Amino acid sequence: MIEASPFQHGMWLTERLGIAGSAYRMPLPVVFDGPLDRAAMLRACAAMLIRHPILGCDFDEVDGVLQLRPDGGGHFDYSLVELAPQRHLLRFEAHHLVFDGTSKDILLRDLAKAYAGEQLAPLGFSEPEPGDVALAKHYWAARWREPQEVVLPGLSGQVRTARAGECFDFELAHVKFDVLFAALQALLTRYGNAEPVIAIDLGTRTPATQDAIGLYVNELPVFPGDDLRELYQVRRVPISQAVSGLSPRLAMAPVSISYRRRAPDVTFHGLSAAVDWMAFHGTARNALHVQMVDDGTTIQARLHFDPEAIARPYVEQIAQEYLGEISALADGVPYAGKVSHLAGPRREYPGPQTVHELVTQQAARTPETVAVTGTTGTLTYAELVASAGETAAALRERGIRPGDRVAVRMHRSPDLVAKLLGVWLAGAAYVPIDPDYPASRQSLLLSDAAPAALLTEAGIVQLPGGARNPEDLAYVIYTSGSTGRPKGVQVGHGSVVNLLHCLRDALGAGVWLATASYSFDMSVPELWLPLISGGTVVLAGEQETRDAEKLLKLIRGCAVTHVHVTPSTWQRLLEAGFDEPGVIAIAGAEALPQPLAKRLRGCSAQLWNLYGPTETTVWSTMARLDGATVTIGRPLPNTDLHVLDGQLRAVPIGIAGELCIGGRGLAHGYLDRPALNEERFVPTEWGRLYRTGDRVRLLADGQLEWIGRFDDQIKLRGYRIELGEIQSQLLDYPGVRAAAVVADPELTAYVVGPVEGLKEHLAQALPAYMVPSRFLSLAALPLTPNGKLDRSALAAAPVEQPAGTAFTGLAEQVYQVWSEVLGRSDIGADDSLFDLGGHSLTVTRISSRLRKRGLAVPLHVFFDHPTISGIVAAIEQP
Incomplete structure (x- = not known):
């Protein structure tokens, strides 16, 4: 019995943990053409077990010590198959415990000699030369840290255990390894990895073991700034011996590279031999492995990947961009690949360029059609315009002029819609003040907006007024501010008109349900798209908006054709029994979970997912969801989308970045907030853009995937965590209808549904540091008045630490x-x-x-x- 090397022990332990799959199987197929002597070839194969006895060894554990047992059955197999007359396939397969890349060269060299009749003396067992453990501990003490999860184009999940893998092959002319490695580092940096860590294979052979088959390689991580020459000095020590507490793993980093210069081709007497030096074991062991074999003139390259984590089109993109980085480094020029830009189709909408002109034009065509209906009454188009005209006249009598701001504080009713239209007819912009807001917030908004007048159910109150606006301003809607002070977003008529035309072309007119508070910009298409198209607005009352069953009754009773609400409201409607094959379902303002989308697709005529911030006029992208994937789609006409990094540089396709939006939907800016305007509305080489703060990536099919908010990305104990990824996994658990995750200070999950089994469910899909410490079940997640999740209302009780176990039993x-x-x-x-x-x-x-x-x-x-x-x-x- 011979004690196994530390490298063999580490690999054996990883296999025992059940995470290796077939990653350690090393196939070596050779196709021979010519008059092969089958008996001689099989004798030569058998001679390899004598020449290299390690191939016939098995491994036994004796009191926790791994030992090699000669003649134990071995980890080496071969087969010889006739493919056709004068053509044979000889296939070897060895376990990595007893075999490495250089062993392939040695095996074929000795096989050719044995096939020619040469008698080869047994080599015996050659142990790797031990390394300086103290030196390695000192080296890694200053460098080792857990590699961060890698960012790659299209990568949808990290690979932590062996999975069925695929590969993509390409070739390149011979270049030095330092260029190949530097190009891979540059590529990962370009993809947004601030500290790209790459694992590399380093040989541990010495002159005494240069002819021996066995495991003489050590995979070690290279951190940014590391000197490969220093790393080479500690290559003979497994990192698990130098870093305390390091758990066994298939790869030392999410991205790895193996490079070897193979021996010259071997000649078999009377035969031509074609060797597949790159034969794939069929397993992905990390996010991306780059395998390279250099014959001195050409480098064969292969990318190993998990197709469930990253689709083949993105792997092809990585290969192309890697080649581009190599060429750029060799030529001494910067590399510029494809980047994430999307431009919506350019369309002109002739005719009126303000919403009120479009509504009055429609009223002239369909004066007797019902325009708005609600619990307090109904208005035809003629009545709507007449009432609005009276409001406009009254405003003018009180000195309201084009460019003024007029606050509107009224409850939802057809008269409210007439008053908003009247403000526009007077040439002013409306500032919505929801009467259900606390009195202090109403006062704050009125003070900040400084309107020239206030419209209420009781009449018009003239106010001192503030600075005048551009004459095409449609409204000023306030959104929450990170500092606690709300921000007034100024949106022009041209932007609203563009939005309404785009949505009408895609969604059509009809009977639209209006549930949003008019202080929330989702109200804009609900109110005005039907009214420029001859449709009808059905205003939901306060009771309907709070009670999903009553809201569903309203939808059915009024034959509503379009329902445009948040995913949170859709969840409540589904629980109330929504199943309306004639209704177009439109979701927006929150992330649409895939399970919810699946249910909605099955009980509606169409399902659309819309995305956009208030600062770019309600919606900027839209996607009709027909398949399993949920995206936010493509840009609306006359809208430009750019996915940029922190320095406002375009990122490659498939890489996450900040969504920045330009085009006709861009707001004028924030009211009286010059510093904030400068921060969020930025000049770029593509023109003025709004920085959304949303993390997205452009997919290979040209659609946008919403990932989350930058402020939802946290760091916990050094790990970068996307709260949205945890929430998505929670929603995949049977019975969970809604979920939210907060970090205060530890991860806490709030779910609507059962919590039993959730921790185990997450542990199967997420690393331990992403599994919440606490799981709390709620009857419902708290929502804001606009129907969005109210994170500030989620309870955050302190985490209780379990008591230690006494030394008994x-x-x-x-x-x-x-x-x-x-x-x-x-x-x-x-x-x-x-x-x-x-x-x-x-x-x-x-x-x-x-x-x-x-x-x-x-x-x-x-x-x-x-x-x-x-x-x-x-x-x-x-």
């Missing part, structure tokens, strides 16, 4: 084993094994001794819960 037995193996007695119930000096070899020894006591503990538990209390809990778990 099972804990006493676990303690005794730890004490024996670690050689110390000062061990607490919640002390980390790795903080006490443990490592992967320690784990196998402890596991072995616990098994002798009849206590079976899965190896992964030692890394997931490396404390005595954690081990005890795992043993006691049924």
